[in-house]
Amino acid sequence: MGGKTSSSISLLLKIVLIWKIEVYKIIMDTLIEELSTKLNIWQPAIAEQVRHCILEIIEMADQDVLDILRTRTVEQDVLDLLDEP
Numbered sequence: 816m817g818g819k820t821s822s823s824i825s826l827l828l829k830i831v832l833i834w835k836i837e838v839y840k841i842i843m844d845t846l847i848e849e850l851s852t853k854l855n856i857w858q859p860a861i862a863e864q865v866r867h868c869i870l871e872i873i874e875m876a877d878q879d880v881l882d883i884l885r886t887r888t889v890e891q892d893v894l895d896l897l898d899e900p
Contacts, residue, residue, distance in 0.1 A: 853865075854866070
């Protein structure tokens, strides 16, 4: 019975994983559509800044340095809190 239960759990995990991947695809497609719409609505200078920021994020992800960025963001948040009156 243990083998059948293990097999059922494995199948269930695969189904959940496939479902999560599909949900992420839908989220990303929606994000891309929204970004495309906004880039056409925003003032050219703002749209260019957003494009530049997105390219920087992609480059950092490609270099595996997003964790470092997160650490610097937290550090800056702490510094900002310390600067508050």
